[in-house]
Amino acid sequence: MSQSDKVGTPSGVKRVRKAVLPAAGLGTRFLPATKAQPKEMLSVVDKPQIQYVVEECVASGIEHVIIVTGKGKNSIEDHFDYNPTLERFLEEKGKKDLAGMVRKISDMVQVSYTRQKEPLGLGHAVLVAKDLVGDEPFAVLLGDVLIPGENPATKQLIQVYQQTGLGAIAVEEVPKEKTHLYGIVDGHAAPQAPFGERLLRIRELVEKPKPENAPSNLAITGRYVLPPEIFDCLERTKPGAGNEIQLTDAMKILAKEHGLWALIYEGISYDAGEKLGFLKATVELALQNPEFGGAFRNYLKTLKL
Numbered sequence: 001m002s003q004s005d006k007v008g009t010p011s012g013v014k015r016v017r018k019a020v021l022p023a024a025g026l027g028t029r030f031l032p033a034t035k036a037q038p039k040e041m042l043s044v045v046d047k048p049q050i051q052y053v054v055e056e057c058v059a060s061g062i063e064h065v066i067i068v069t070g071k072g073k074n075s076i077e078d079h080f081d082y083n084p085t086l087e088r089f090l091e092e093k094g095k096k097d098l099a100g101m102v103r104k105i106s107d108m109v110q111v112s113y114t115r116q117k118e119p120l121g122l123g124h125a126v127l128v129a130k131d132l133v134g135d136e137p138f139a140v141l142l143g144d145v146l147i148p149g150e151n152p153a154t155k156q157l158i159q160v161y162q163q164t165g166l167g168a169i170a171v172e173e174v175p176k177e178k179t180h181l182y183g184i185v186d187g188h189a190a191p192q193a194p195f196g197e198r199l200l201r202i203r204e205l206v207e208k209p210k211p212e213n214a215p216s217n218l219a220i221t222g223r224y225v226l227p228p229e230i231f232d233c234l235e236r237t238k239p240g241a242g243n244e245i246q247l248t249d250a251m252k253i254l255a256k257e258h259g260l261w262a263l264i265y266e267g268i269s270y271d272a273g274e275k276l277g278f279l280k281a282t283v284e285l286a287l288q289n290p291e292f293g294g295a296f297r298n299y300l301k302t303l304k305l
């Protein structure tokens with residue numbers, strides 16, 4: 001066990017209060033739906049994807065959400081803002097519950113916005129939030145990955161950070177032939193309670209390797225808790241895969257210089273940024289809906305598959 005693998009709650013570990021949500025991407029995997037609307041605003045069942053992600057932040061104890069937007073993303077800001085005309089209209093129609101629900105979306109957490117002016121990559125989008133984050137640890141949640149459930153992945157990562165003082169990223173196994181779609185990590189088992197064997201100390205990270213070059217089949221899921229030192233690593237990161245500044249490459253520096261955990265998190269993720277993943281998320285979340293999940297299940301049973 002190396003010095004930095006030791007168990008215990010380090011003193012002076014700051015609370016994770018902020019989260020960065022990169023939402024500047026053009027959504028090319030979801031055209032034509034994303035031609036004139038942000039992919040983050042595509043609705044899964046009855047709310048936009050980005051609302052699920054903001055709700056995950058709130059359920060994980062995050063107090064300030066920083067959304068990194070770009071051109072054509074104004075509807076995201078409108079969604080988390082008050083809409084007095086709509087609220088008044090609903091009140092006047094006696095729909096107090098709906099008015100309250102609409103208001104709650106804007107009240108659930110403080111949201112700030114900053115813009116990534118050029119699509120230079122995920123790492124660059126996170127770097128754009130540097131001043132808003134400041135000198136404290138923060139979470140990163142990718143808006144097109146949905147991880148519904150009672151125990152949010154972000155909360156699990158925050159627990160690792162609070163316990164160890166080191167950054168942690170969520171990973172899950174993917175089929176070997178799909179490694180080129182993800183950041184892939186390699187780590188050695190470094191079990192500690194309560195995470196047990198699910199906690200790995202990262203040795204290597206590669207962004208979107210071909211299967212023959214992938215160091216493992218553990219893929220980065222789109223949830224991260226990182227120390228502020230990542231910004232210095234990002235500033236030293238040259239364009240990588242796709243000629244973009246990759247967060248994965250900056251984390252490679254971070255892992256080497258400071259240490260970084262991979263957590264095989266508990267939960268199921270949906271890549272709602274591509275069409276099949278979006279459909280799977282829609283069907284599964286619709287089945288869980290308390291209002292019409294039962295009726296939807298009955299409907300599905302009538303389909304001749």
Ligand code: G1P
Pocket residue numbers: 122142145181182183184207208219220221222246247248271
């Ligand atoms: C990004 C990250 C990648 C990660 C993936 C998860 O890639 O760069 O490391 O595995 O999200 O969805 P993207 O899907 O934005 O190309």
